[in-house]
Amino acid sequence: MPTNHVLEFFDSPSDQPFVIEHINEEFTSVCPKTGHPDFGAITLRYEPLAVCVELKSLKLYYQSFRNEGIFYEAVTNRICSDLVEAMSPAWLQVITDWRGRGGIRSRIIATSGNVPAVWARG
Amino acid sequence: MPTNHVLEFFDSPSDQPFVIEHINEEFTSVCPKTGHPDFGAITLRYEPLAVCVELKSLKLYYQSFRNEGIFYEAVTNRICSDLVEAMSPAWLQVITDWRGRGGIRSRIIATSGNVPAVWARG
Amino acid sequence: MPTNHVLEFFDSPSDQPFVIEHINEEFTSVCPKTGHPDFGAITLRYEPLAVCVELKSLKLYYQSFRNEGIFYEAVTNRICSDLVEAMSPAWLQVITDWRGRGGIRSRIIATSGNVPAVWARG
Amino acid sequence: MPTNHVLEFFDSPSDQPFVIEHINEEFTSVCPKTGHPDFGAITLRYEPLAVCVELKSLKLYYQSFRNEGIFYEAVTNRICSDLVEAMSPAWLQVITDWRGRGGIRSRIIATSGNVPAVWARG
Amino acid sequence: MPTNHVLEFFDSPSDQPFVIEHINEEFTSVCPKTGHPDFGAITLRYEPLAVCVELKSLKLYYQSFRNEGIFYEAVTNRICSDLVEAMSPAWLQVITDWRGRGGIRSRIIATSGNVPAVWARG
Amino acid sequence: MPTNHVLEFFDSPSDQPFVIEHINEEFTSVCPKTGHPDFGAITLRYEPLAVCVELKSLKLYYQSFRNEGIFYEAVTNRICSDLVEAMSPAWLQVITDWRGRGGIRSRIIATSGNVPAVWARG
Amino acid sequence: MPTNHVLEFFDSPSDQPFVIEHINEEFTSVCPKTGHPDFGAITLRYEPLAVCVELKSLKLYYQSFRNEGIFYEAVTNRICSDLVEAMSPAWLQVITDWRGRGGIRSRIIATSGNVPAVWARG
Amino acid sequence: MPTNHVLEFFDSPSDQPFVIEHINEEFTSVCPKTGHPDFGAITLRYEPLAVCVELKSLKLYYQSFRNEGIFYEAVTNRICSDLVEAMSPAWLQVITDWRGRGGIRSRIIATSGNVPAVWARG
Amino acid sequence: MPTNHVLEFFDSPSDQPFVIEHINEEFTSVCPKTGHPDFGAITLRYEPLAVCVELKSLKLYYQSFRNEGIFYEAVTNRICSDLVEAMSPAWLQVITDWRGRGGIRSRIIATSGNVPAVWARG
Amino acid sequence: MPTNHVLEFFDSPSDQPFVIEHINEEFTSVCPKTGHPDFGAITLRYEPLAVCVELKSLKLYYQSFRNEGIFYEAVTNRICSDLVEAMSPAWLQVITDWRGRGGIRSRIIATSGNVPAVWARG
Numbered sequence A, B, C, D, E, F, G, H, I, J: 001m002p003t004n005h006v007l008e009f010f011d012s013p014s015d016q017p018f019v020i021e022h023i024n025e026e027f028t029s030v031c032p033k034t035g036h037p038d039f040g041a042i043t044l045r046y047e048p049l050a051v052c053v054e055l056k057s058l059k060l061y062y063q064s065f066r067n068e069g070i071f072y073e074a075v076t077n078r079i080c081s082d083l084v085e086a087m088s089p090a091w092l093q094v095i096t097d098w099r100g101r102g103g104i105r106s107r108i109i110a111t112s113g114n115v116p117a118v119w120a121r122g
Helices: A055-063 A072-087 B055-063 B072-087 C055-063 C072-087 D055-063 D072-087 E055-063 E072-087 F055-063 F072-087 G055-063 G072-087 H055-063 H072-087 I055-063 I072-087 J055-063 J072-087
Strands: A009-011 A018-030 A037-047 A051-053 A091-101 A104-113 B009-011 B018-030 B037-047 B051-053 B091-101 B104-113 C009-011 C018-030 C037-047 C051-053 C091-101 C104-113 D009-011 D018-030 D037-047 D051-053 D091-101 D104-113 E009-011 E018-030 E037-047 E051-053 E091-101 E104-113 F009-011 F018-030 F037-047 F051-053 F091-101 F104-113 G009-011 G018-030 G037-047 G051-053 G091-101 G104-113 H009-011 H018-030 H037-047 H051-053 H091-101 H104-113 I009-011 I018-030 I037-047 I051-053 I091-101 I104-113 J009-011 J018-030 J037-047 J051-053 J091-101 J104-113
Touching (some): A018 A055, A018 E018, A018 E037, A051 A072, A055 H104, A072 A091, A104 B055, B018 C037, B037 B072, B037 C018, B051 B055, B051 B072, B072 B104, B104 D055, C055 F104, C072 E018, C104 E055, D018 D055, D018 F018, D051 D055, D051 D072, D104 G055, E051 E072, E104 I055, F018 F055, F051 F055, F051 F072, F072 F091, G018 J018, G037 J018, G051 G072, H051 H055, H072 H104, I037 I072, I072 J018, I104 J055, J072 J091
Antiparallel strands (some): A018 H104, A091 A104, A104 B018, B009 B051, B037 B091, B104 D018, C018 F104, C037 C091, C091 C104, D009 D051, D037 D091, E104 I018, F037 F091, G104 H018, H018 H037, H037 H091, I018 I037, I037 I091, J009 J051
């Protein structure tokens, strides 16, 4: 089951504002309605204040959703709130891109804080 | 014939504003003038307030246009108004991209509410 | 329902062997199991002997499958045999490429006569 | 010779502002200097007020330039003013993209009214 | 655990040789060494003799590898032998394409019977 | 009207066999049935024996089809026979690729002499 | 040596503001340090006030740099100032894109006047 | 070890503001945690005030990171501050794009001064 | 320095012939003439007889070239002979693709045994 | 003027047959008819017997055509014969790809010796 306890953080290497983007193209969870797996990509983008998320722990956190039944909209908002709670960044954005189901492919964009306008499209 | 009664909705999983995008690349209707089928893609994009559209019901709604004679401009505005009426979103946008006819391909963009500028191009 | 009576033909403009390819990216039929529409592209390739298929009649023939419940494998073989029966070409090949269903996309290749090796992959 | 008399129009299907885009990738006219044909694509984009241009008549209008000797800059501004005069849209934009001549390819952008900033690049 | 009992088959719709290709871009299994998930695409290509594999059952068969610890080379050869045993096709080919690990991405090609030369590269 | 009298030739610069390919992406003629213009690309490929076609004269020859009503299949075979008659090459191939009409795009391949197998697909 | 005397101009065909873009993908000059040729593409973009640059004369002007030893930054600013001096446009922008040297590829953007924000990235 | 002493500079060829962009697609350093090499691309973008960085010295500076153990976030901020300190540009931006590790690829964007909004996404 | 002692092998999971391909897009060595780093991709393709190369050990083997001064042609032939000596495969092929130097990019293909014709181009 | 005296060679590092390919995307010469520059790419492919061409000398050899007036067909055959004369390879192939002139782009393929069929298309 998804668990944010695996997340680890390190001190930001700069006191100047900068932007970090991690794109995971190997995300999978399970549709709670049909029980079939969902496949997607997750883009995490944020401006750190004090800490940055460690990359390997982020991978493990994403892997903890592997057998979880959860909707597109819910997984996106959950990842967003888990990371915001743990890092208190200047702003943070989570974009999920899901492979087609029934001919329809989807993108969900959740944000926290004042994401600069240039990033608003995801 | 097109019918918005098949649409189903579920409560939004977050009280924070977020964006949902569903792209259907398998839309077909019929040209009312020639009787020949038209083929296109439909992008739906919106910020939910209280409810989100359920994906399978959205597919069925789109399929209900399959044998309907209707112009590009009309189908785009109809989908927009049907969904706005049913969901009352913060804002909503419908973009249709039509395969070429006579060497000309077309895109129609209908909107409701204050669509943020970054989305304005469709 | 599919009907090969709409097909029209014209005399080949050359007595030298040559190759004709028509790619229709707007094919749709219906899945006989689920009732949902299938979308695909159909490539027809052949070397005419006496006659060539007229392009507009070919379009109408393809459109006659629009509301027909028929499997991928069956529609491919049917189009192949309908056209071979009507044209008696030197060789003929029908390739159907279907958009994904359940994360799986498919291609079916039916042939008649000695299709040169360079075309064998579709 | 180019003739805007072939253009036909129909009433806009919505009283909400929306955007229409027609891309013709099969435009050809003649260079008035060399007599050689020019080939290009024409993008028409506008927000209708009362009427929309009918697609087939637009095709015929474009075809009327086929044997006309006219410069890139002139054809772009002429199409723009012809359509504005006939439709009185909220705004309108004509973008022509010309295939290379002497290793140089060109784009001309003519506009009328307050084209929203997102469209300004063509 | 992987199970070929979910596979279902239907009679081939033609007694002429033809080729079927199913591409699943959503395959995942687990690395038996590290316990981390592997992600890849599986292309199945074959010429049926008596039966064809049913598409939904094929999806379920692939899903049964989801939590199985198994090497690239083994999963490829296992899928190949499972399907050959069940269908006895004229020839059959399984190609797996794995996303990069440590900067290296891999492809494995297993075959059964006389795969025509044009398909040999996968 | 099409005229092969504009074609000019120069002596081959080598007595070793070599291959020449000229791709014209700006071809247009007229559909004899509808009167509407057709647009396409023409690939000419050959192994010269004594002479090569001069590039500017080839352009003029292609332009002479601009207002000619002629079918895809006929224009392809005519260009092939005009050039073979004038140059007597070791082998020659003409491939025409036509933009879509009614959702169907077409390719015609005419050949003369023993075109090596690697070129057979056009 | 580079010479702006070859440039010719014609009167703007419209008194409405419009945008002209010419992209030359065949620019070459010489590195003044190594003597080796540099290859790049030059995008010229401007809003004419009274005159437009004639396309063939622009090509000749670019060709006059062929054997000139000049740095990336200098050639970009020189072309910009030469054209501004000659045309007095509302605004003008010159973007040069240089093929890689030592694994590094470069872009230089020089501007004159108030280039609208949408063009600022080149 | 990384050394900014190799950097050389030359006087800006213009007193008008202009933009310089150098993209190095051949950057490599070492992960300080695992000892494995990291591979990425580095985009440097700036508006010079008095001096520009010389291209070959920039290459040598980048090469000095080859065997240095340093995190993504740190190398990006270090390159940014080294160059700002040496050049005092109007503004400067460093974007690093790293190839995937464990299925996740990353981009870091560090800036100094008022980078115009159009460049903010990197 | 390059060392084949890090290579590890495992028993082939099948006694049927099959093909394995590993593509490493993160290879770097050093030019023995200039001392500057070279960057490239290495494709290894083979049909195992008794053993397969273990993926992580292959990565370490490639990394051992990181600071080695060695020419394109030599590194390609060395990797080929090291792996053939250690695995005695049915056939094996090594293709190296090198990023451009001085505007020229290169590919070297070394082989051992009877590589099937379909693979001969690399 | 073109000069093969700048070419240098080194001993082949292997007595096994292998293939070398060098692609130069920055070739330019001059049209002897119009005096305008021609731009193209040159692919050299060969199997060395005793010697390989040194890369930097190859670059200088290509640069020696920079201001030479010479036709496409002649430059291709000349480079082929110059290199064959100097290296006596098992086989050698020169492919030139020229940017469009008058809407027509060209490829010339010259060969020496028994080029394996897989390479015959260039």
